[in-house]
Amino acid sequence: MIYFPQGYDIKTIEGAVPGRNGQVRLQFRSEGNRTWQVTPWEAVDPKANFSKKFILSGLESGKTYNLVVEARADQWGIITATMNGKFKTPPDAQTSKKILFAASTCQGYPHQDHPGGYKIYPFLESLDLDFFVHAGDIIYYDNTAKNKAMAYHNWNRMFSLPTNKSFHAQVTSYFEKDDHDTWFNDSYRGIETSFMGEFTFDQGLEVFRQEMPIKDKTYRTFRWGRDLQIWLVEGRDYRSPNTMPDGPDKTIWGKEQLEWFKRTVRESDATFKLLISPTPVIGPDRSTKKDNHSNKGFYYEGEQIRKFISKQSNMYVICGDRHWQYISKDPKYGIVEFSIGSNSNAHSGGWNQDDLRPEHLYLNVIGGVMTVSIDPANGGIISVKHYSVEGVKLNEFKSLAK
Structure with missing residues (x-):
């Protein structure tokens, strides 16, 4: 048996960040490039902790890429969350x-x-x-x-x-x-x-x-x-x-x-x-x-x-x-x-x-x-x-x- 503190469960204990169904997409471009490449919207996988893995192709070597992650509830929804980042190749x-x-x-x-x-x-x-x-x-x-x-x-x-x-x-x-x-x-x-x-x-x-x-x-x-x-x-x-x-x-x-x-x-x-x-x-x-x-x-x-x-x-x-x-x-x-x-x-x-x-x-x-x-x-x-x-x-x- 697994016991949680009284009044708590896996979604409310300290540090909990429960996942939700939804869709995500990426925008990315190399630094100095004005044009964003955009992936299609993809649904997160509830069987994989509500995650989605993207494989980016055609990246140039030795570059810094800017990245924007966007999320929405479904195909009719507005963008409800974004996160900016970068990575080097x-x-x-x-x-x-x-x-x-x-x-x-x-x-x-x-x-x-x-x-x-x-x-x-x-x-x-x-x-x-x-x-x-x-x-x-x-x-x-x-x-x-x-x-x-x-x-x-x-x-x-x-x-x-x-x-x-x-x-x-x-x-x-x-x-x-x-x-x-x-x-x-x-x-x-x-x-x-x-x-x-x-x-x-x-x-x-x-x-x-x-x-x-x-x-x-x-x-x-x-x-x-x-x-x-x-x-x-x-x-x-x-x-x-x-x-x-x-x-x-x-x-x-x-x-x-x-x-x-x-x-x-x-x-x-x-x-x-x-x-x-x-x-x-x-x-x-x-x-x-x-x-x-x-x-x-x-x-x-x-x-x-x-x-x-x-x-x-x-x-x-x-x-x-x-x-x-x-x-x-x-x-x-x-x-x-x-x-x-x-x-x-x-x-x-x-x-x-x-x-x-x-x-x-x-x-x-x-x-x-x-x-x-x-x-x-x-x-x-x-x-x-x-x-x-x-x-x-x-x-x-x-x-x-x-």
Whole structure:
């Protein structure tokens, strides 16, 4: 049974933003263009949380587009709501251009630290980013999603927060999922539990695809000009049980995704290549953890990935999931991994600040955010900066392309 506070239901509890039937359309144009392109009016889908996903074609590379979203009740109704925004498109693979993007992870709704949301978003909005990546745990279902309606409620309340709404209306954004925004902590397909009530693992996969701007597979790669290509990977859909003994048959990525990753990395001629993973590949991680590539639970597949990355030029790893900031260098392969850290101080933790290990190049048990700058000057320069939640620079890693 699911109980709400007396006098409340799913449509009236704190953070509720219940959907309605209606129609929406988009108007968009590149900056400097006076002519708007307009999509047809489309009905929202009540079975997909009253959402509608548009796929825009014919966009020019390396442009900033202005966007207007309009809504009405039905085909006879007047426009009752509008929202303005913008987004940038990637430069083509022949264009050499400085690129700046940011990454965040571990976003707990109870851990808001700013009126209307989170401190990191006003700071990031001021940077004129080219794009943003959320590396998983966008929301936390664990204690607040015991059926599908409650799962939708988690997305509604998070993305109606003023800081989040303002930021994502202005910045091209990519999203990965991890355990908490799939189902619950350390979850995988087939685990037996009554903890999540009526809400199932497969429903978690379905809801994520409905809520997020994803066209095909949840693992994908994007080229941003001559000097940068990123890989976003899927760590839940194809995962073996965490409890399974490690070996050649145990996987997080699955055979198809691993082959895709190796093939597309080999095909890339980008100066810098970045794997952005929802979970660590290098670590170090806590000795009690057994659910990612950096520890013994999935060591075999982790070694395959590390060996492959070590043979690439200028390839780095960015990871979510860990609630502390770090930069580490694998002592065996020399691969550098950047842990973003949680998006608020209240949500940080999980490591002892005094536990500085030889592989650590930087360690800070604190919340914040990370930016990555790719500069084509001098053959290519990567700069990775960790910031506090207030936007104070805490550390910078800088390296020339080799």
